[in-house]
Amino acid sequence: MADLTVNDLALRYGDNEALKGVSISVPAAKVAALLGPSGSGKTTLLRAVAGLETPHRGSIRIGDNVLFDAAAKVDEPPEARGLGLVLRSYALWPHRTVFENIAYGLKLRHVRAADIKARVEGTLDKIGLKHLSRRYPHQISGEQQQRVALARALIYEPAVILLDEPLANLDPKLRDEARAWLRHLIVSLRLSALLVTHDQVEAMAMADRIVLLNGGRVEQQGLPVELYAQPATLFAAQFMGNNNRLEGSLVERADKRAVIDVMGVRLEGVASTTAAIGDKATGIIRLEKVTLGGGPGANRILMSLKAQMFVGERWELLFAKDALTVRTYVSAPLKHELYHVEFPPHALWIF
Amino acid sequence: MPAGQGCERGWGNRVTIASRYHRFAVIAVTALAALAPLSLMIYQSFLTEPVFTPGARFGLEAYRSVLADEDFAVAFGTTLLLGSCMVLIAVPLGSVLAFLMARTDLPGRNWLEPLILIPVFVSALVLSFGYVFALGPVGLLTTWLKSWTGFTPWNLYSFPFLVALAGLIHVPYVYLCAATALRRLDSELEEVARASGAPLWKVALDVSLPIATPAIFFGGVLVFFLGFELFGLPLVLGEPQGVLVLTTYLYKLPGRMDVPPYQLMAVVAAIMIAIALPLVLMQRILLSEAQRYVSTRPRATRAAPLKLGPWRWPAFLAVALWLAAAVLVPLAGLTLRSFAATGKEGIVLPGMPTLDHYRALLDHPDLVGGMVNTLGIGLIGGAAAVAFYGAIALAIHRWRSTWAPAMNFLVMVPRAMPGLVAGLAILLVFVSFKPLAPLRETLIPVWLAYAIVWLAYGVWLMSGTLLKVAPELADVARTVGANNAHVKRDVALPLIRSGVLTSWLIIFLIFVREYSTGVYLLGPGTQVIGPLLVSLWDKGATDFVSALAVVNVVMIGAGLFVAGGLGARLHG
Numbered sequence: 001m002a003d004l005t006v007n008d009l010a011l012r013y014g015d016n017e018a019l020k021g022v023s024i025s026v027p028a029a030k031v032a033a034l035l036g037p038s039g040s041g042k043t044t045l046l047r048a049v050a051g052l053e054t055p056h057r058g059s060i061r062i063g064d065n066v067l068f069d070a071a072a073k074v075d076e077p078p079e080a081r082g083l084g085l086v087l088r089s090y091a092l093w094p095h096r097t098v099f100e101n102i103a104y105g106l107k108l109r110h111v112r113a114a115d116i117k118a119r120v121e122g123t124l125d126k127i128g129l130k131h132l133s134r135r136y137p138h139q140i141s142g143e144q145q146q147r148v149a150l151a152r153a154l155i156y157e158p159a160v161i162l163l164d165e166p167l168a169n170l171d172p173k174l175r176d177e178a179r180a181w182l183r184h185l186i187v188s189l190r191l192s193a194l195l196v197t198h199d200q201v202e203a204m205a206m207a208d209r210i211v212l213l214n215g216g217r218v219e220q221q222g223l224p225v226e227l228y229a230q231p232a233t234l235f236a237a238q239f240m241g242n243n244n245r246l247e248g249s250l251v252e253r254a255d256k257r258a259v260i261d262v263m264g265v266r267l268e269g270v271a272s273t274t275a276a277i278g279d280k281a282t283g284i285i286r287l288e289k290v291t292l293g294g295g296p297g298a299n300r301i302l303m304s305l306k307a308q309m310f311v312g313e314r315w316e317l318l319f320a321k322d323a324l325t326v327r328t329y330v331s332a333p334l335k336h337e338l339y340h341v342e343f344p345p346h347a348l349w350i351f
Numbered sequence: 352m353p354a355g356q357g358c359e360r361g362w363g364n365r366v367t368i369a370s371r372y373h374r375f376a377v378i379a380v381t382a383l384a385a386l387a388p389l390s391l392m393i394y395q396s397f398l399t400e401p402v403f404t405p406g407a408r409f410g411l412e413a414y415r416s417v418l419a420d421e422d423f424a425v426a427f428g429t430t431l432l433l434g435s436c437m438v439l440i441a442v443p444l445g446s447v448l449a450f451l452m453a454r455t456d457l458p459g460r461n462w463l464e465p466l467i468l469i470p471v472f473v474s475a476l477v478l479s480f481g482y483v484f485a486l487g488p489v490g491l492l493t494t495w496l497k498s499w500t501g502f503t504p505w506n507l508y509s510f511p512f513l514v515a516l517a518g519l520i521h522v523p524y525v526y527l528c529a530a531t532a533l534r535r536l537d538s539e540l541e542e543v544a545r546a547s548g549a550p551l552w553k554v555a556l557d558v559s560l561p562i563a564t565p566a567i568f569f570g571g572v573l574v575f576f577l578g579f580e581l582f583g584l585p586l587v588l589g590e591p592q593g594v595l596v597l598t599t600y601l602y603k604l605p606g607r608m609d610v611p612p613y614q615l616m617a618v619v620a621a622i623m624i625a626i627a628l629p630l631v632l633m634q635r636i637l638l639s640e641a642q643r644y645v646s647t648r649p650r651a652t653r654a655a656p657l658k659l660g661p662w663r664w665p666a667f668l669a670v671a672l673w674l675a676a677a678v679l680v681p682l683a684g685l686t687l688r689s690f691a692a693t694g695k696e697g698i699v700l701p702g703m704p705t706l707d708h709y710r711a712l713l714d715h716p717d718l719v720g721g722m723v724n725t726l727g728i729g730l731i732g733g734a735a736a737v738a739f740y741g742a743i744a745l746a747i748h749r750w751r752s753t754w755a756p757a758m759n760f761l762v763m764v765p766r767a768m769p770g771l772v773a774g775l776a777i778l779l780v781f782v783s784f785k786p787l788a789p790l791r792e793t794l795i796p797v798w799l800a801y802a803i804v805w806l807a808y809g810v811w812l813m814s815g816t817l818l819k820v821a822p823e824l825a826d827v828a829r830t831v832g833a834n835n836a837h838v839k840r841d842v843a844l845p846l847i848r849s850g851v852l853t854s855w856l857i858i859f860l861i862f863v864r865e866y867s868t869g870v871y872l873l874g875p876g877t878q879v880i881g882p883l884l885v886s887l888w889d890k891g892a893t894d895f896v897s898a899l900a901v902v903n904v905v906m907i908g909a910g911l912f913v914a915g916g917l918g919a920r921l922h923g
Contacts, residue, residue: 047542050542050546051545051546052542052545052546054658077545077550077551077658077660078542078545078546079545079546079547079548079549079550080548081546082548083546084546084547085542085543085546085547087539087542087543089537089539091537091539091540091542091543093540093544093558093562094540094562095561095562095564104544104547104549104557105547105548108547108548108549108553109548149543152543152547153543153546153547156547156548162546
């Protein structure tokens, strides 16, 4: 177990710059999630670490072992990097049985046949698929395929395991269970893992550390709690969680707080902007942070209730005032038409 | 396109009377075309005399006489040996070539593809001429090397050489089958293998090629079949060394007899059909197997070629070597020879290039006629054949009837006749039925023979084209208010247009290339280049052969050029 360090990695496909200087580090025995919208470069970064894409700048190392260094012209082929790879499609070899799929990595490492048998069977037991070892991939379910793909990548004890949307092909119900199972397995085996996902909930649940990518650059990285509670940029704030967006202009800024004018109402919030007074500014607030005040007051806008939707454990409300719409949650349906919607200053970020 | 069409679903959900008429008319015509020549041939093989002779009666004499012939037994054994050796050469080379082209970053992948396919589109006959002109005892390369080293480095007229060349020029068939399967392979399967520690060659051997095995196996059976019916190469390279295969045995059978011994020829043909039919059926089964094995996932997979690294240029060199042997040497030999001044007995004289041979071609009305006829049968005959294949494909398109498999089988049966045999069968039809006699002086028998030999392939091409019209597309058009005619004009036709054009081009190329099928049908007014080349070669008119073969290659090249311009993919 050693740290995975990626330094200033840049990669282009033709004219398209997929990575524009990305630096990340995954501490030993920790799970890092690469999070971002499609086209942000997260899969490209994972493939570059695996050796399946060739960057033109930067370096990749595991501990002291240099896997890639553009300046020193080091580029280890994928098979020499000693990594485990699990893909969204699972990519199980259709012409090999479950046993043969998992055993392949050991066979390549010239492990004795008897040891291979023992280790594969042990692993199959661990993932609960011992009875399916002679089946072919198309004869087992999607969730079982996912476990086989994972076992295949783990069996030869790679330094780092790379997971590219490993749960994306599962049904939503199964995905939640698999998420917990996978997290438990990785943590109990003390593995280092790099996980690509576009699902922020999955990233927060599974990772010790989140790297948020946007347009080939790292937008923000840190603990899941930090990214959720202290987004550094508008993009980070909007990407994490479910948000309301309030467009206005900046009227005041002092130290750590700022005030924007939204349709004639002054709203105070946490300042994360460098805009000048009078410039356009955006307020972002999580849906669950919006509250309903009893009457007029500071940081409140009088809005009319347009829709109420029952979403299971709570109700989701839609308020509107002219072009401005705001959503929030309540535990019981409301009866009136007009409400004073409140945006608590500590929860409203102004960018 | 006939007015009545036949798909219960798709454009028009009701089966109209017209479509039923169309369907049964097509079945009747196809059955006649597919079965009549074949049956006549089998019937002939059980007669003691040619079928049109009044004294002909039933008997097994012809079989006895052929089976007693020692030359036949030898030719039979040689054919099997040739076919097997071709498989042994073409399958490994074709598979590796396909892997390099389809799955790796081999340099020049894009422009190599058309070059690789040249031996598919240029006939084995023309390539054989090229080999003789380049590597024969007085060939250009041979004499050049002899002047350097002082001795003849090889003997073209040896059986190993024949086998090696036959194997090398059939590599593209295996390549086509394997590459089609490999291109559909999900590259993630290979990437995972590399990540788990497999070097490139292990990936090819353990993952890519095993998954493509059904397709490669299909390619192997195809090559064996092609070796079985190979005519040009054994004729040109085998005969001088006294090597006969079944096709050349059949071709030489009439000898100096006045009336061809049709009953004996029919026996050889019948035996060939008996061997070919299971091979054709096997190909059919393997093809559907191969298609089932490679599951295509709807998600578009990114084409991520495996990096060859230090092996890039050695791999390229290997491909270039093969290309030199299978394409460059014969075509260069042919071209140079056609411009070379020659003395007595075709000895090449040193000196300036000359157009004499081409001028001589133009002085012979027969040969000029042959060139015109070839273009005619390619363009007009090709279009007629495509219409015929299209009508059949339409009749069986999405047809869920118990008759459908029978129809598929019917379409396939003529493929069991090697080209030479099919030509013989059509000849038998035209000499046996008096009312057809006037047509013998026209190109109709030749066209019929060509169209029947390529029936299975042509219908397969057109069926593929029709499948592009997904039933949902028509259903949606109907619901937005399009009537049956609108759907045909605005949805179906635009979707199949490029497929029909491509099919026409492919059939053009095939008809222009074809030679063995026309051999028995060659006569005044029915000359086409392929059979003409065989006949000229027999007469030793090598000057004419070289120039006419180049004309043939140019026609094919032009067809391929147009295909490239249309952006047509000629396979997969």
